[in-house]
Amino acid sequence: MSTPSNARRPDPLTREVLELIGEVVARFYADYEEAAGEHTLTGPQARLLSLLSLEPLPMRKLAQKLKCEPSNVTGIVDRLESRGLVERRPDPADRRVKVAAATEQGRAVARDLREGLQFAREPLAGLSEEERRSLRDLLRRMLGT
Amino acid sequence: MSTPSNARRPDPLTREVLELIGEVVARFYADYEEAAGEHTLTGPQARLLSLLSLEPLPMRKLAQKLKCEPSNVTGIVDRLESRGLVERRPDPADRRVKVAAATEQGRAVARDLREGLQFAREPLAGLSEEERRSLRDLLRRMLGT
């Protein structure tokens, strides 16, 4: 065991990539929070609304996607519903289920939110199309997609 | 302005890269929270402790690095201090300032935390050295470093 720390201590290149990813994560998050804040939304509210802007979802599915307890989703949907951005609909097939759906206004806010993400444009704009394609492929492979 | 939506609606390639980055962010965060949870730490506690494992910092600096109000840092440091992971030291040069520093135990936990980050190893392990170098360069350019 001359170099037992190799398994835990990655090489400098990997470390650097890690650090850069950390930076990306931090910027992405900050950007997202700011965009949400411009609509007086919190991060979790914005994430939930974005999900619902794609398709209505039962509370349980929402909890799964947000990786939290269903009881938590209740409160977030409550607040969005009280602002008219989301509504609860009964599921005709199962009366236990409540399907959360974005209202027209909610979808408009979600659209604004997407467009407000500066991170989407600025940093990627500096890359050529070929570089972006290359980045896409590397990220894909990294994620095992 | 024949195509005014181009500024807001990026091309499909950029969209895809964005989506992939979102996925990276989500996984990174989930991984971090899980690693923190294994030490009964919350995300913010783990981030603060990681910062302090590099160097002691005054409360004010901590707030800046964490992008939150100083009054918030007070509570997080309180909880870490009550567990013996962090301690407050007086600043000899300015008696208003309290410098937060990781204890020996705190540094050990921070080390475990770093090593527990699966994300660090697994996905990057699938990339060759050249690919990682390429990824590093692209991320660098994207971040404008």
Place this chain on the structure above:
DNA sequence: CTAAATATTTCAGGATGTCAAGTAACCGGG
């Protein structure tokens, strides 16, 4: 020396999150 500025804490209040318990509805076996 005094007034303004700075570092930290405390307090009130909202939001997020977990867990346990409760209610309503589905579903399968008798």
Place this chain on the structure above:
DNA sequence: CCCGGTTACTTGACATCCTGAAATATTTAG
């Protein structure tokens, strides 16, 4: 049909995170 077990959601209690305003102690500028 009905009864027991499961499932979906909500409620309540509680911890944490976070902000903004006010209080305290100390430094610094005039």
